[in-house]
Amino acid sequence: MAYPDELLGEDESVVVHHHPHWKMLVFPILVFLVVVGGGTYLAALAEATSWRVIVWSALGVVGGFLIIWFTLAPLFRWRTTHYVVTTQRFMVREGVFTRSGVDIPMARINSVRFRHGIVDRILGSGTLIVESAADEPLEFDDIPGVEQVHSLLYREIDGATDWTESRREGER
Template sequence: MAYPEDALADDEELVLHRHPHWKALVGPALVFVLVTAAAGFAGGLVQRHVEGAGTTVGLVAVAAVWLALVVWRSLVPFVRWNTTHFIVTDRRVLVREGIVTHRGIDIPLARVSNVQFRHGIVDRLLRTGTLVVVAASDDPLEFDDIPQVERVHSLLYREVMDATDRREPPWRPTAGPGSADDVDRPQGRR
């Protein structure tokens, strides 16, 4: 079974699974292109101006710097993007992120009191934004770069309302003999 299905309970249903929006990868892709171009230029300079064994040492040094920068500024952000998950089930909202150390949060839908979104002009053009989930008695949790944030907002709101409808409040009295209504009424009147 693949992730996130293996993180769900037996009778829990997956409603939505998203990674952050692809705009989070624009910077790392740009860094890759620029660092590769700079490494190619530096390699050309080394071959042109250095002779003998110095050429090999210079090219290895350029390649090492290129590799370090690509891993640090391109590969790590891509893996971080790929290992960040925003999941909605019929019972909860899950967020999982991390490469070596994992971080996660689970919010039961029954505790969600408010769902909001916001996005600026660029986010609207890219169809992304920030989703804000307010759980009972907690600070608002903000999830950035959610793809199709308006659609996710609507879906999450519907799931919260469905979860609220399924839940029977423990404080609601039931009608009938022996109920709380009978205790408050005088005996002669029914």
């Protein structure tokens, strides 16, 4: 899904747009499978009892709650989290009901680092660490292709620095 053009400034274009890595959905999918499998097993055990309707209702309520809380909520969180690098800024947007975001202009970014362990290296993800002029370093976990995003962001920062310097020279 492309990032909405109406949220971009003039002469700004998207360089890269990612959602968090799919590995953050492994636990929610496992929870879903365990809840459905366990609920089906318990419902089959309750079949022979006279109070099976009550057990089935309770299983449905508990199973529904577990699926909503541990499967659907993380899925929506994953789907509504965006990491966007444009020609002018680095943006992070996240949230389902309450949206929050961070925008860092390229000219304000001092350094970009990445970190990934062995599992992250195998899966092709990692943590991106962005240091801006005024803030503590911001860490963004589960970035897919973190090394490529790091390189692109660094290239865009270098381009923004060149653009800012040429603009300042033009004002003199």
